[in-house]
Amino acid sequence: MISPLLTDLYQFTMAYGYWKLGMHDQEATFHLLYRKNPFRGNYALSCGLGSIVDFLNNWRFQPDDIAYLATLKNAHDEPLFPKDFLDYLQSLRFNCDIDAMPEGTIMFPHEPMLRIQGPLLQCQLLESPLLNMMNFQSLVATKASRVCRAAQGDSVIEFGMRRAQGPDGALSASRAAYIGGCDATSNTLAGKLYDIPVRGTHAHSWVTAFASELEAFEAYAGVLPHNVILLVDTYNTVKGVKNAIKIGKKLREHGADLLGIRLDSGNMAQLSINARALLDEAGFTNTAILASNTLDEYVITDLKKRGAKISAWGVGTNLVTAFDQPALDGVYKLSALQDRGGKWIYKLKLSEEEVKVSNPGRHQVRRFFSAGKYVADVIYDLDIGISDTPEMLVLNADMQNVRLDDVDAFVDLLQPIFRRGKLVQQPVSIHELRKNAMQASNEFYQMHGEHRYSMGLEKKLYDLKLEMIKGLKG
């Protein structure tokens, strides 16, 4: 349950301004989009909508929120907000429309992952929390899909809590990592809150708490015989593997088995090859080798190339913080505002950087297929519309013109989630979301590999944008 105070203060000062000027209920359209693919990749996975739905279903100012806002002062040491505005906030109920890409959709720069339409004041207050949730979870889901692809079907478990960015940096990351393709998390609370499978056995401290490694292993196997994955590097990895095998033999005498060993340091390629040989030789061919030492997609790919015999991967810090790029560059832009007569006025923000000039209008994203493969996305305006085989301007491929002559199908990616504040989307389980996301990223990779995907603005929308830029610069 997150307070609606989770937003930037300037959203409140603007909200007050809109309210004071009688603009607060003017119908507005904002888009939430990102500008550059993370991790030097060629796609991102949308994620975070589930958390946004929970947030919006409980979006209501409580008396102590209002009491806090009443304490804020301006530069003259007077109250920043008058009481009648605060009364208005307290009475406010969320009643916007939201359309969004389902979680786990493959998406590209400039495509709205979320369109919000409703009273200007509400749309404005929601900017910061919606960005916060979509930016981070989309980032981690994308990272997870890359890590899982590198693991080539091996099990990947998210182990990141201890170095994640705060309790929720951990929880949000566990959710997004699971949707992105991880099999489980070590985070018990995430397991409870999001229905994610949880995994884990023991740490170095278990081993050091006993007089010897063998004694520690024996104790663990005695207590939890059907949950035995032994961490073998506390003192010496090869000796650790041999000790684990001794325990494995005892477990088998009692109808149990050595499920796995875990490597957490050293030359993981060589150690895993040695461990595999020792395990196989002793008849433990099904015992998994789990690795967990500063892993990410690059390290996993490298270990695979070096012939590592690792069958499961515990990925922590680099996944949950998206270490090599710890933020997605998502933005939230006003693109249309109704005048008092109910006519949509399109909006655009200029910038000295071309990539930062926003797109005017009210958008939908159409994904075109050709022989079962999707070949291009087109952002179009709801009022201008789009022809079946539109001329398209490709934004991410140096603005070359592309015609879509041989497309045979399409889908529109933004789906209705809220209508006037009411949730209209059927709930989807996190397991379904994960299945969809994994399928989407696998399919995308098979279709397009590392190649740049074609997407752009529908021609009439693009022309309108150019005209507006000219008008504003002139």
Next chain:
Amino acid sequence: MISPLLTDLYQFTMAYGYWKLGMHDQEATFHLLYRKNPFRGNYALSCGLGSIVDFLNNWRFQPDDIAYLATLKNAHDEPLFPKDFLDYLQSLRFNCDIDAMPEGTIMFPHEPMLRIQGPLLQCQLLESPLLNMMNFQSLVATKASRVCRAAQGDSVIEFGMRRAQGPDGALSASRAAYIGGCDATSNTLAGKLYDIPVRGTHAHSWVTAFASELEAFEAYAGVLPHNVILLVDTYNTVKGVKNAIKIGKKLREHGADLLGIRLDSGNMAQLSINARALLDEAGFTNTAILASNTLDEYVITDLKKRGAKISAWGVGTNLVTAFDQPALDGVYKLSALQDRGGKWIYKLKLSEEEVKVSNPGRHQVRRFFSAGKYVADVIYDLDIGISDTPEMLVLNADMQNVRLDDVDAFVDLLQPIFRRGKLVQQPVSIHELRKNAMQASNEFYQMHGEHRYSMGLEKKLYDLKLEMIKGLKG
């Protein structure tokens, strides 16, 4: 209020093991420490203890937590934990001792920022959440202290929520950034929860919501005349500054003033120089120029060198995610365990990497002063003790021996926070913590600049460690 389920599952499997084996109440000592200074710097600032105190004051398993744990299964699809263990967890109350460096203490690799002593089972369950909170907040406080030093006394405001790592990634970061030296945050909820000053005026969307920039500025100034900082780059920065000056003149006619302008894109050095000239020429010499475009300590230093006329800095993503190193490498190690006779058995974990071999014992950190300047830190064992001018082994300077012959004072850094679960520390306001942290980092920088600081293990403790390593390897 964070659930004690916020921990890794393996803490529960180990806890069950300790309980089953009757080891759960054996007195244990763990240290929480980091291994490498972040951001290629020469120190870190400790932060996060306030959040840990809140967490531990409410550390109690609720019936729904227990119900969740009861659903977990082992590989044989039997309950992972028996009911009597879960009953034990439900009855559990936090009753450990915690000693910690006060928030805002300058600290160095291998020094315990936190020592926890108490029943083995409890210490184990607390590993993951304590790491989570200390790692992230210490990282961000350190980053903030670097950013504020680069700003050379200018105001620094934390603007990071929208790209922070989840809602708490934002909240924890706002808290730590303030303690590290920022003046305020844009995060309204952080302002409420932590008593941090909040700041903000308007976004690009305010400007685009009106027919022209001038109209937007005029509307804002009319509604909030004593809170006017105008964002001038929506269409063209120089024109924006001129429009802001027009508004400034009107404000002065009504006894108000133009507090500032904000630059958010383009060549900030040149634009700020031009803006300053225009403002000064028009008599707005006190109007601040706030900058806010992907800033960090490196960009601020560069802008200062290039003569930028910026007087306040809004720092977002790079601060709150600690973009260039988004995780601190903190660990939590068992270093001593009482046997059943009450005798402390020292513990040590080996590693192929020297830096990862843990230190045995129960530690305090002594900081030695010479003529008012602190010159070295020594980690010593509570039972072995330390002489007034100890031989010392410097861990972070290639293991050279250093003698401390001319020290004239010392302080011990770890202070009692909890005794048998009861908070014994007087509460300190966040403003006091911030003052202390800023003073500490300024003093440290004046004393030591970018030089490596001397710290190490007290000689007898070091010898003991070598002996233990020999024993374990032998």
